[in-house]
Amino acid sequence: MALTVLRGGHIVDPATGQNAIGDVWFENGRIVERPDGRSADEEIDVSGHIVMAGAIDIHSHIAGGNVNTARLLLPELHRAIRARLAGTPLSTAKWSSYEIGRLYAQMGFTTVVEPAMAPHHALQTHLEFNDVPIIDKGALTVLGNDDFLLGMLRDGEKDSAINDYVALTVENTRSLGLKCINPGGVEAFKDNMRAFGLDDVVPFYGLTSRQIFQALQKATQAVGVAHPLHLHMNNLGLAGNIDTALATIDAAQGLPLHLAHVQFYAYGKEGKNGFSSAGALFAEKINANPNVSVDVGQVMFSDTVTISSDVLKQFNSLPGAIPKKGAIFDGDANGGGIVPYVYKISSYYNAVQWAAGLELFLLIENPEQVFFTTDHPNGGPFTTYPELFALLMSADLRAQYLSRLPADVLEHTTLPSISREYTLYEIAQMSRSGAAKLFGFVDRGRLGAGAVADIAVYKPGRDVAGMFRRAAYVFKDGNLIVRDGEVSHYTRGKTLHIRPRYDRQITGRLDSYYDDLYGLPRSIFDVPDAALPHKDAFAEVPCRI
Amino acid sequence: MGTATLDGKAIALDDAYRHAAKILNAAAFPLIAGLGADIAGARAAILLAERLKGAFDHLASREMLADLDVKRSFGMFTTTANEARIRSDCVVLIGPGLTQAWPGMLERLALDRTPCRGAQAEQPRKVIWVGPEGEEARAVPGAKIIPASAHELCGVLAAWRARLGGRPVAFDAEKVSRIDGFVETLRSARFGVFVWSASTLDPLAIEMMQGLVIDLNATTRFTGVHIGARSGASGVTQAAGWMTGFPPRTGFGRGYPEHDPWRFEASRLVDSGEADAALWISAFDGEKPSWSRADIPLVTLAPAQAAPSRGLFIEVGQPGVTHDAVLMSQETGGMTLRKASAPTDAPSVAQAIDSIMAEVSEGAWR
Numbered sequence: 001m002a003l004t005v006l007r008g009g010h011i012v013d014p015a016t017g018q019n020a021i022g023d024v025w026f027e028n029g030r031i032v033e034r035p036d037g038r039s040a041d042e043e044i045d046v047s048g049h050i051v052m053a054g055a056i057d058i059h060s061h062i063a064g065g066n067v068n069t070a071r072l073l074l075p076e077l078h079r080a081i082r083a084r085l086a087g088t089p090l091s092t093a094k095w096s097s098y099e100i101g102r103l104y105a106q107m108g109f110t111t112v113v114e115p116a117m118a119p120h121h122a123l124q125t126h127l128e129f130n131d132v133p134i135i136d137k138g139a140l141t142v143l144g145n146d147d148f149l150l151g152m153l154r155d156g157e158k159d160s161a162i163n164d165y166v167a168l169t170v171e172n173t174r175s176l177g178l179k180c181i182n183p184g185g186v187e188a189f190k191d192n193m194r195a196f197g198l199d200d201v202v203p204f205y206g207l208t209s210r211q212i213f214q215a216l217q218k219a220t221q222a223v224g225v226a227h228p229l230h231l232h233m234n235n236l237g238l239a240g241n242i243d244t245a246l247a248t249i250d251a252a253q254g255l256p257l258h259l260a261h262v263q264f265y266a267y268g269k270e271g272k273n274g275f276s277s278a279g280a281l282f283a284e285k286i287n288a289n290p291n292v293s294v295d296v297g298q299v300m301f302s303d304t305v306t307i308s309s310d311v312l313k314q315f316n317s318l319p320g321a322i323p324k325k326g327a328i329f330d331g332d333a334n335g336g337g338i339v340p341y342v343y344k345i346s347s348y349y350n351a352v353q354w355a356a357g358l359e360l361f362l363l364i365e366n367p368e369q370v371f372f373t374t375d376h377p378n379g380g381p382f383t384t385y386p387e388l389f390a391l392l393m394s395a396d397l398r399a400q401y402l403s404r405l406p407a408d409v410l411e412h413t414t415l416p417s418i419s420r421e422y423t424l425y426e427i428a429q430m431s432r433s434g435a436a437k438l439f440g441f442v443d444r445g446r447l448g449a450g451a452v453a454d455i456a457v458y459k460p461g462r463d464v465a466g467m468f469r470r471a472a473y474v475f476k477d478g479n480l481i482v483r484d485g486e487v488s489h490y491t492r493g494k495t496l497h498i499r500p501r502y503d504r505q506i507t508g509r510l511d512s513y514y515d516d517l518y519g520l521p522r523s524i525f526d527v528p529d530a531a532l533p534h535k536d537a538f539a540e541v542p543c544r545i
Numbered sequence: 546m547g548t549a550t551l552d553g554k555a556i557a558l559d560d561a562y563r564h565a566a567k568i569l570n571a572a573a574f575p576l577i578a579g580l581g582a583d584i585a586g587a588r589a590a591i592l593l594a595e596r597l598k599g600a601f602d603h604l605a606s607r608e609m610l611a612d613l614d615v616k617r618s619f620g621m622f623t624t625t626a627n628e629a630r631i632r633s634d635c636v637v638l639i640g641p642g643l644t645q646a647w648p649g650m651l652e653r654l655a656l657d658r659t660p661c662r663g664a665q666a667e668q669p670r671k672v673i674w675v676g677p678e679g680e681e682a683r684a685v686p687g688a689k690i691i692p693a694s695a696h697e698l699c700g701v702l703a704a705w706r707a708r709l710g711g712r713p714v715a716f717d718a719e720k721v722s723r724i725d726g727f728v729e730t731l732r733s734a735r736f737g738v739f740v741w742s743a744s745t746l747d748p749l750a751i752e753m754m755q756g757l758v759i760d761l762n763a764t765t766r767f768t769g770v771h772i773g774a775r776s777g778a779s780g781v782t783q784a785a786g787w788m789t790g791f792p793p794r795t796g797f798g799r800g801y802p803e804h805d806p807w808r809f810e811a812s813r814l815v816d817s818g819e820a821d822a823a824l825w826i827s828a829f830d831g832e833k834p835s836w837s838r839a840d841i842p843l844v845t846l847a848p849a850q851a852a853p854s855r856g857l858f859i860e861v862g863q864p865g866v867t868h869d870a871v872l873m874s875q876e877t878g879g880m881t882l883r884k885a886s887a888p889t890d891a892p893s894v895a896q897a898i899d900s901i902m903a904e905v906s907e908g909a910w911r
Binding site: 063065067068071072073074075078079080081082083084086087089090092093094095096097098120121123124127128131147189190191192203204315318321324325326327328329330331332335517518519520524525526528530531533 | 584585588592595596613616617618619620621622623624625627628630631632652653655661662663664666735736762765766768782783784786787788789790791792799800801802803804869871874876877878879880881882907
């Protein structure tokens with residue numbers, strides 16, 4: 001592939017510390033140092049533009065059985081309206097896997113992580129990934145409500161056995177690490193518990209949520225997964241759940257822990273509605289605990305659908321569904337609940353949620369500790385990221401929104417008093433360098449020599465959201481994919497995964513477990529290469545150890 | 546290599562692919578129907594329908610949509626066969642022919658065993674079968690049988706739902722007492738499961754059963770296991786979902802997918818003349834199209850024994866039998882790779898369609 005130089009752009013690349021006018025060179029899909037004695041085969045003048053590495057979304061529900069159930073549940077939510085361009089089949093089929101790839105690429109995103117892959121449904125997630133063009137994908141495997149793990153913990157088995165099971169499950173499901181969703185709470189719901197806190201006991205197993213997530217947190221570290229345990233805590237969405245969040249951080253014992261969509265846990269009980277933002281208190285706690293990273297799950301006012309493997313929570317949400325329907329799936333372990341919802345700016349509760357999320361963004365000091373998700377589509381679709389970036393970068397814009405919220409909301413959030421505005425450098429820390437570090441990626445999220453040539457070039461203007469929505473140029477592995485905000489053709493991205501080491505003795509034990517309990521060969525749940533349409537679908541990312 | 550025929554006479558495979566492309570290219574609104582295929586075949590077929598700006602439907606869409614229409618208009622609770630097997634202390638089978646729709650059902654659900662997870666572990670499992678066919682319920686020793694014709698099923702469920710809600714029903718005291726006994730069995734279950742197949746249950750009965758599930762979940766846990774429709778319908782629906790956002794009965798006439806269960810129903814499209822060419826895919830068992838017109842230009846992809854005497858026929862292998870295939874598994878409720886049990890070199894649906902696709906240009910797209 002030709003030696004290419006992007007000439008004269010404003011390079012914003014926290015991983016290499018660059019924040020100045022300069023050139024970016026790449027060849028054969030990789031960033032290179034400026035070669036001595038050679039001139040570029042192709043030169044693109046990007047003066048007046050911002051040049052960043054391709055962005056990484058660390059938590060977005062883009063694939064898998066639960067996402068697909070949401071598509072089929074809500075045909076009215078995604079009617080298509082325009083024909084596609086040549087060379088991009090199904091790219092305007094709304095909410096299709098093809099459209100997901102196109103829309104992310106247009107915003108300059110080149111890697112996206114699906115955070116909830118059920119071990120027994122991993123193959124479908126990978127089949128859907130295969131049909132997401134352009135971008136690279138990865139997934140987190142969900143454990144923590146699965147009978148085998150809970151049985152081992154109940155029986156007081158050695159850490160080494162738990163580590164082997166965790167590592168094997170990550171390897172077999174071909175993921176980037178572990179997610180834990182309402183640990184024990186989903187299992188408890190099958191035993192008819194309707195609420196489940198950090199120290200409630202799972203019937204039949206006699207374990208608390210605290211014990212389960214701590215065990216998985218330790219195992220994740222022990223087997224060398226770079227990404228800390230990705231935890232969806234108990235009591236999501238409930239007034240006063242800030243107590244759960246603070247107690248969970250204390251329970252982390254200083255070990256690395258990633259807390260998912262924390263906005264949904266930033267609630268106090270103040271005010272006449274008994275619902276207030278605890279964003280400031282939460283942010284203070286996160287600032288004091290550098291072992292903890294978070295993504296926000298920002299609420300953006302829109303018609304959307306909540307998709308979660310926290311079946312207990314989703315069951316409890318059904319009465320508030322808009323429109324009034326939903327799907328509740330008691331899976332082999334977690335399962336899923338799909339409940340449509342509308343976030344309204346005129347709703348006191350939704351406005352508090354919106355404000356709490358922004359408080360978290362603006363009061364957490366280290367941009368590499370907080371990530372910009374909307375928990376797509378749970379707080380709003382990923383296509384609202386450009387508006388979210390604009391809100392973070394402009395106190396004026398936030399003030400305009402605040403003037404439209406129900407007046408009593410302002411008494412229960414500190415947002416009006418916050419003047420901080422994110423810089424482009426901080427946006428890049430959150431969406432590029434920090435996101436790469438969080439997953440142990442050394443070849444992306446950066447523009448240093450050797451990195452993949454995933455590059456986003458933006459044309460700054462008064463409309464900050466517009467700049468992020470339609471990148472001027474996007475290169476994926478060095479290929480020019482987007483020009484003036486339009487995808488010109490598809491390329492095939494990779495699915496990133498890790499292979500932690502473990503003692504393979506565990507496989508025989510698991511085979512017997514599946515035979516005895518389910519009467520099924522364990523291999524029925526495998527993700528073999530032969531099941532996927534393309535042989536080179538995967539790319540391995542090294543483990544931490 | 547597979548074989549191909551044109552109006553019953555053998556033709557070379559390459560010529561057959563070219564001819565198929567010619568038929569489909571020449572049509573103003575081609576239809577891809579049957580869709581009895583594995584995931585790879587469904588992907589290829591849907592991509593071809595999109596490129597042709599045609600429509601696609603599945604041969605078991607009526608059954609598939611009976612379940613999906615309840616889900617998307619009302620909502621649905623489901624679980625896996627695994628959870629039913631290890632956890633359920635009450636299993637209610639609804640309707641006739643379940644063991645035909647799912648031959649492995651009894652073995653998979655292990656109804657003769659006790660549950661082994663949850664507070665109900667090792668407690669006896671209660672089994673009720675409403676409206677079984679002939680002797681099929683005999684295979685479940687100890688099952689309580691409620692005889693009911695297909696038309697009466699919804700009424701049985703409605704009476705249960707009424708009594709669960711404490712409402713009166715217009716039956717004599719003895720029958721009401723019997724109904725109340727069944728309702729008490731449901732109410733006292735800790736993890737109950739309905740099992741049904743939309744091939745014998747109409748959408749109103751499915752909705753009534755799901756309404757009962759919602760009412761039961763007010764105090765205990767209850768859910769359902771549905772038996773997927775024939776010829777890979779569940780898997781094809783999943784692939785259609787992620788590829789287009791919609792299930793089968795979707796058209797691309799405007800250059801983007803539109804889903805309409807009436808407009809894009811295959812037989813109606815053919816019989817009304819709206820579709821002017823058809824690709825019929827039935828790789829599992831060679832099931833024939835249900836439309837009545839015989840004059841539509843037709844390309845058939847099916848196993849050798851199902852070669853039609855009219856139109857263009859291209860032999861394909863059987864998914865999971867003659868070639869490895871990814872299919873939705875009724876045992877797990879998830880996708881799985883089935884290894885070929887009797888491999889041959891007949892092309893898969895995906896291979897055949899890819900060969901046709903190679904002759905279809907993107908010409909119509911800007």
